[in-house]
Amino acid sequence: MTDTKQPIVEIKNLSKSYLRGIQTIPVLENINFDIPEGEFLALMGPSGSGKSTLLNLIAGIDKTDTGTIMVGGLDITSMTETELAHWRAVHVGFIFQFYNLIPVLTAFENVELPLLLTWLSRKERREHVEMALQMVGLADRMDHYPSQLSGGQQQRVAIARAIVTDPTLLVADEPTGDLDRVSAEDILGLIARLNQEFGKTIIMVTHDPHAAEKAHTIRKLEKGILNAHP
Amino acid sequence: MHILKLIFRNALRHKLRTFLTILGITIAILAFGILRTLVNAWYSGVEASSSTRLITRNSISLVFSLPLSYKEKIRQVPGVKNVSYAIWFNGTYISEKNFIPNFAIEPKTFLELYPEYLLPEDQKTAFLRDRKSAIVGRKVAERFQWKVGDTISLKGTIFPGTWDFVLRGIYYGAEKSADETQLFFHWNYLNERLKKTTPRRADQTGVYIIGIDNPGQAAEISEAIDNTFKNSLAETLTETEKAFQMSFVTMTEAIVTVVQLVSFMVIIIIMAVVANTMAMTARERIGEYAIMKTLGFGGWHIAVLILGESLVITLTGCVLGIVLTFPAARYFGNTMGNFFPVFSVSTITIFLDIAASFLVGLIAAAFPTWRAVNIRIAEGLRRIG
Numbered sequence: 161m162t163d164t165k166q167p168i169v170e171i172k173n174l175s176k177s178y179l180r181g182i183q184t185i186p187v188l189e190n191i192n193f194d195i196p197e198g199e200f201l202a203l204m205g206p207s208g209s210g211k212s213t214l215l216n217l218i219a220g221i222d223k224t225d226t227g228t229i230m231v232g233g234l235d236i237t238s239m240t241e242t243e244l245a246h247w248r249a250v251h252v253g254f255i256f257q258f259y260n261l262i263p264v265l266t267a268f269e270n271v272e273l274p275l276l277l278t279w280l281s282r283k284e285r286r287e288h289v290e291m292a293l294q295m296v297g298l299a300d301r302m303d304h305y306p307s308q309l310s311g312g313q314q315q316r317v318a319i320a321r322a323i324v325t326d327p328t329l330l331v332a333d334e335p336t337g338d339l340d341r342v343s344a345e346d347i348l349g350l351i352a353r354l355n356q357e358f359g360k361t362i363i364m365v366t367h368d369p370h371a372a373e374k375a376h377t378i379r380k381l382e383k384g385i386l387n388a389h390p
Numbered sequence: 391m392h393i394l395k396l397i398f399r400n401a402l403r404h405k406l407r408t409f410l411t412i413l414g415i416t417i418a419i420l421a422f423g424i425l426r427t428l429v430n431a432w433y434s435g436v437e438a439s440s441s442t443r444l445i446t447r448n449s450i451s452l453v454f455s456l457p458l459s460y461k462e463k464i465r466q467v468p469g470v471k472n473v474s475y476a477i478w479f480n481g482t483y484i485s486e487k488n489f490i491p492n493f494a495i496e497p498k499t500f501l502e503l504y505p506e507y508l509l510p511e512d513q514k515t516a517f518l519r520d521r522k523s524a525i526v527g528r529k530v531a532e533r534f535q536w537k538v539g540d541t542i543s544l545k546g547t548i549f550p551g552t553w554d555f556v557l558r559g560i561y562y563g564a565e566k567s568a569d570e571t572q573l574f575f576h577w578n579y580l581n582e583r584l585k586k587t588t589p590r591r592a593d594q595t596g597v598y599i600i601g602i603d604n605p606g607q608a609a610e611i612s613e614a615i616d617n618t619f620k621n622s623l624a625e626t627l628t629e630t631e632k633a634f635q636m637s638f639v640t641m642t643e644a645i646v647t648v649v650q651l652v653s654f655m656v657i658i659i660i661m662a663v664v665a666n667t668m669a670m671t672a673r674e675r676i677g678e679y680a681i682m683k684t685l686g687f688g689g690w691h692i693a694v695l696i697l698g699e700s701l702v703i704t705l706t707g708c709v710l711g712i713v714l715t716f717p718a719a720r721y722f723g724n725t726m727g728n729f730f731p732v733f734s735v736s737t738i739t740i741f742l743d744i745a746a747s748f749l750v751g752l753i754a755a756a757f758p759t760w761r762a763v764n765i766r767i768a769e770g771l772r773r774i775g
């Protein structure tokens with residue numbers, strides 16, 4: 161395993177509950193664990209066990225109740241909304257189950273979107289976008305709109321969008337959940353390659369044991385408690 | 391790519407919806423512009439009035455006349471520069487629907503007091519010389535295709551009989567606000583015939599028009615004139631031309647108020663329509679806005695997207711509406727020219743159009759923007775799929 165490496169994510173005493181009406185529903189209870197740099201982690205567990213919630217907390221798009229999350233040495237639980245937004249733009253790449261591309265933008269423009277928040281020039285942006293699209297094998301589909309692409313191709317565009325800023329962390333919530341076998345295989349191969357060849361730290365939520373096998377480590381969430389995979 | 395590109399693409403996403411919304415705004419701005427122009431037209435007599443002219447009329451009512459003998463007495467009031475007089479003749483040209491405002495005037499002094507009515511020098515001389523002649527405004531001449539030398543026959547209403555005039559001149563306005571829709575003829579011509587037919591109606595006039603040098607003295611001079619005729623058979627009421635014109639408008643003020651209210655209601659209705667469009671739009675895109683926020687876009691980026699889209703739609707409608715207002719106003723002006731001597735779109739109306747559109751755009755986008763900016767990302771993302 162990669163235990164010798166410096167942890168990139170450190171989670172301490174993390175708890176999270178949701179309010180439904182007047183009832184408080186605990187989702188995560190006292191979670192403690194580290195993710196080393198360069199890790200490829202698969203988070204599994206039954207539906208409703210809090211996988212997405214945990215992933216969102218690590219990625220800084222949801223707020224903890226108690227506990228701290230350090231990413232790359234920064235405590236993201238103490239950041240303001242605006243600080244978090246800046247932090248996400250620089251440090252996190254997102255891959256969603258439903259690709260979540262902007263339908264009125266071409267593949268190229270979708271990938272370019274996060275770069276609009278940087279100081280890169282037009283020309284530099286173009287270079288980055290082309291490189292990212294090349295990496296996912298879609299250089300020839302740059303000018304296509306999402307509706308003109310297959311599910312697998314759309315997910316590849318989404319991956320290009322996630323990696324174009326060269327983030328510290330890649331988070332993926334059921335990235336193959338909406339794809340057929342072949343496309344899923346294809347996307348998993350791509351994600352694994354990003355980990356192996358480019359050393360990206362990846363946290364992937366999945367229901368699919370076959371997908372989880374691609375990861376180094378599998379962790380299971382059960383009723384808000386994190387277990388090591390047997 | 392620029393954020394503007396995304397705004398335009400978003401605006402064009404539902405082409406039919408956007409088209410209908412823009413159409414609605416265009417019509418609203420057009421209606422607003424025409425209604426404002428109508429209100430302005432109503433006040434055009436007031437606008438065109440001069441601060442150096444006073445009007446003296448019978449204090450009981452405009453219907454009653456004043457003796458011609460007052461002229462000399464008025465002239466002697468300190469501060470009075472010159473005096474003319476006019477009488478509302480109300481003759482009909484062929485039929486009632488060919489309405490032309492027409493007056494019997496004392497030509498020489500009248501034209502001196504109304505320098506905004508311009509006549510070519512030869513026409514003016516011809517008019518002053520020929521007692522049975524008349525002059526008309528440019529718009530009247532155009533409307534009936536009259537040429538200098540034509541004979542015009544009016545049917546008297548207040549003063550019965552057929553009255554023939556030779557057209558000796560066509561006047562035009564020195565400024566845009568000048569009324570070019572009237573007909574003027576010699577008071578003498580009227581008076582001579584009255585002497586023969588109904589002598590008791592002779593040597594009377596409707597109003598005196600008084601030229602003064604100093605508008606600041608208008609109140610004192612008016613009072614002095616009215617005091618002169620206190621306790622006489624026909625007491626007078628003197629006021630500035632503006633106040634005189636205003637009294638006509640006041641009679642119809644309720645209508646003007648309604649028109650004004652309607653014009654603002656049109657804007658409020660379209661505000662509701664655009665707000666509805668923007669709310670629908672933003673609700674559909676809440677997931678997309680959540681994704682953009684996930685990627686690190688801030689609340690104000692989202693605000694710019696929604697506000698921008700709303701303004702693109704409203705301002706497009708606004709520009710189209712303004713462009714259409716001009717030909718529409720011209721059309722209305724032509725068909726109703728006899729009722730409204732001046733019917734032109736003012737600069738203020740255009741500014742109000744633009745201001746209203748901005749307001750509509752901003753207010754319509756306010757609530758969706760507030761929602762999109764404040765929605766929690768995790769919440770927004772859950773709406774997808």
Ligand SMILES: Nc1ncnc2c1ncn2[C@@H]1O[C@H](COP(=O)(O)OP(=O)(O)OP(=O)(O)O)[C@@H](O)[C@H]1O
Nearest residue numbers: 178179180187206207208209210211212213214769
């Ligand atoms: N915003 C919210 N408000 C209320 N309850 C919520 C909210 N978000 C999540 N939950 C609840 O928290 C629990 C965990 O949800 P989460 O989405 O993390 O589960 P999950 O493990 O990702 O499930 P799935 O495999 O179905 O995606 C669920 O019971 C869910 O209903």
Ligand SMILES: [Mg+2]
Nearest residue numbers: 211212213333
């Ligand atoms: Mg989930």
